[in-house]
Amino acid sequence: MQERFDGIVLFERKYKENDGLVKIFTEPFGTKMFFVKGLYRPNHKLRSQLLPLTYNRYIGTIHADGLSFLQEGETLNFFRQIQSDYLRQAYATYVTQLTDAALEDAEPNPAVYQILLGALEAINQDLDPAIITLHTELHLLKFFGIYWNWQGCLYCQVTDQALDISLRQQGLLCPRHFDKDAYRLHADPRAVFALRILASRPIGAIQRMDLSQATLAQMRRIVDEIYREYVGIRLRSKRYLEELKKSEALSQALLAKRKKNQ
Numbered sequence: 171m172q173e174r175f176d177g178i179v180l181f182e183r184k185y186k187e188n189d190g191l192v193k194i195f196t197e198p199f200g201t202k203m204f205f206v207k208g209l210y211r212p213n214h215k216l217r218s219q220l221l222p223l224t225y226n227r228y229i230g231t232i233h234a235d236g237l238s239f240l241q242e243g244e245t246l247n248f249f250r251q252i253q254s255d256y257l258r259q260a261y262a263t264y265v266t267q268l269t270d271a272a273l274e275d276a277e278p279n280p281a282v283y284q285i286l287l288g289a290l291e292a293i294n295q296d297l298d299p300a301i302i303t304l305h306t307e308l309h310l311l312k313f314f315g316i317y318w319n320w321q322g323c324l325y326c327q328v329t330d331q332a333l334d335i336s337l338r339q340q341g342l343l344c345p346r347h348f349d350k351d352a353y354r355l356h357a358d359p360r361a362v363f364a365l366r367i368l369a370s371r372p373i374g375a376i377q378r379m380d381l382s383q384a385t386l387a388q389m390r391r392i393v394d395e396i397y398r399e400y401v402g403i404r405l406r407s408k409r410y411l412e413e414l415k416k417s418e419a420l421s422q423a424l425l426a427k428r429k430k431n432q
């Protein structure tokens with residue numbers, strides 16, 4: 171039976187000579203793998219609806235097991251900024267791979283679907299993709315089975331102190347309770363505060379957060395620690411993103427130096 175459904179393209183890969191396998195996170199059926207005959211021949215009619223990191227409406231046949239098939243597609247959002255800016259694309263690819271890792275195949279998950287869609291929409295705008303990515307990582311944690319408590323101190327619930335992170339207790343400590351974890355992270359309280367804001371708000375409420383590069387780097391470090399400790403996956407897209415950021419920083423530094431010498 172033919173179905174009509176919306177979905178986000180996670181990735182595609184070549185299959186045999188000209189055919190393709192495309193993994194789509196569909197709203198009603200979860201992630202499904204589609205077989206697309208002749209995808210890599212010139213002028214395939216669904217080419218632009220099967221590009222990774224696009225959002226589309228499809229008509230197709232869904233099979234419970236094995237491969238599914240598509241007949242028609244219509245673009246809902248091509249995310250042009252993501253497609254044309256390599257740095258935004260690298261962030262979006264990482265966020266998409268991470269989402270895929272958090273999901274069980276072929277199980278609908280409306281909450282995660284909204285997280286990914288919201289993240290791609292936000293990265294496609296003029297917002298800082300580094301902040302959007304942190305937001306997504308925080309909101310995906312519970313789908314990896316990690317219930318982090320960002321409310322306040324785990325022992326006395328205060329919220330108006332310089333709170334630190336306890337990795338092993340999956341939450342926060344106030345100065346009065348720092349002694350509850352000898353291995354607390356000694357994190358920058360500004361970074362913890364900003365992460366608490368990200369964790370408590372939907373993506374639509376994250377507009378321009380004014381964060382220094384130092385605070386952002388601290389937030390990155392904390393989220394990396396949490397993921398290393400509890401999620402334990404290393405995605406290729408994450409390594410690529412880190413290399414990109416390093417080379418960006420390097421070329422910025424070179425540019426600044428050249429300007430100074432002029």
Ligand SMILES: [Zn+2]
Pocket residue numbers: 323324325326327328343344345346347
């Ligand atoms: Zn406390």
